Amino acid sequence: MIIEKNHIVKNYVNGEWYVPKGDLLDVTNPTTGEVIAKVPLSDKNEVDKSVHIAHKAFLTWRKTPPVERSRYLYKLQQLFEKNFEHIVGLVMLELGKSYADSKGEVMRALENIEVAAGTPTLMQGYNSEDIARDIDEYAIRRPLGVMMAIGPYNFPSMIPFWFAPYAVATGNTFILKSSEKVPLTSEFMVKLVEEAGFPKGVFNLVNGSKDAVDALIENPLVRGVSFVGSSNVAHSIYIKAAEHGKRAQCQGGACNFIVIMPDSPLDKCADNIVNSFYACAGQRCLAGQNLVIVGDKARYEEVKTRMTTIVKNLTVGVPDDKNADFGAVISPEHKQSIIEKINQAEKDGANIILDGRNFVLKGFENGYFLGTTLIEFPKNMFQHSTVHEEIFGPVMNLLSADTYEEAVELLESNPYGNAANIYTQSGYYARRFAYEVHGGNVGINIGVPAPVPHFPFGGMKRSFFGILHGQGQDVIEFMTEKQIVIQRFYKED
């Protein structure tokens, strides 16, 4: 067993591992429904203690030269490589994600460490000589102090590393508050941070839920808040952070549209489209939710038939099953919320082509599995809540549009703007699409347009609150503040 029996997840503060006082919450394996661990819900006292320690550590850490700080990341990178399969195993265990998808996300965490190690160059400032006679001006990027990140459940290894390595590499100290639904991966990754030898108090882990988040934001020594999760929470955190005078980058939920144009070759693109909707059981913020088929009736039927055939043959299974296309969803409550969205669509007149609501995986009857669902919406239902609100499950909605313009109008009527995808061979329509839509991550014949670490992870409209995103040069800007120095020296007499 990858986790010992009766495991209690620990906080890591000031280089010490311990279980804080207070309530414990069950951590469940979504594949079996079994409780596999308990996670503490840290209270305000605990949070304030960790912030105080992180602040104290900052006073020394910020003086450590950037090249030296990067050396800790090189060590961490090696430890991630060495323990790669173990991290993958934890993601599979607590999230129920397939081996291939778990591997993909851990790889992205690793790549973020690699990119952050370039901080000595990435955080360089700039200067101008002679802005006035004998006067020079320069801008220095300085760390801010204690930075914190709050993660969602669906990428337990990758998302904390959109922020963590950059925060510490730029000279800040850091507190991670991972999702209480998937705390095991974070706990292990922070053990690797410890092994890499970071000085005490530089990198801290505080477990908990809303109360811990509130206490972190309210603490005056916390300077910046990085958040990834659902839109309503992202929005409330953005407001709270502003009230408390700190910078925030809050990445929210999604409801993504994929437009398929009449010229798109189904033989080449159909599998890629299907993967966007169903891999990770649809629990990706870049997953497709709505497929808008552009063209006449014959084209609509052609795409619908192809999608139905592929989707019908997808395999739902446990994470170790190499043939499984996806596994369970995170919780019984989330499973029920997906079922209710399908129920509502059906009740209001949508056609359920494939119905995954009653799916049971033999031998795993207590797991939170759903089969594949494919729903066809008539035109008068194109503004339905099941089309425009995030489902985050293994569901594809089919919609039609006579023209490209009609498809874009439908997409743009949606309040979210995380991903927007088009499948076409036409450079003209591809360019127009990227130019016209409000999608933070645009895919052109790409089902999941996930930015690599040296690009920011986009997001627009209700999918993002802030200016600077995670990853890329954005995160370096976010983790540093610019100080401007204007100087002159008089000739000594």
Ligand code: NAD
């Ligand atoms: P969530 O909003 O329920 O929780 C995210 C984090 O916020 C957790 O750590 C949780 O403890 C904390 N939290 C929850 N409610 C809170 C509250 N009221 N006040 C303060 N903190 C609170 O999200 P989730 O269900 O864990 O994750 C799924 C969501 O995340 C989906 O909406 C998905 O689209 C989104 N997501 C977005 C991106 C992106 O880059 N835009 C990436 C991954 C996931």
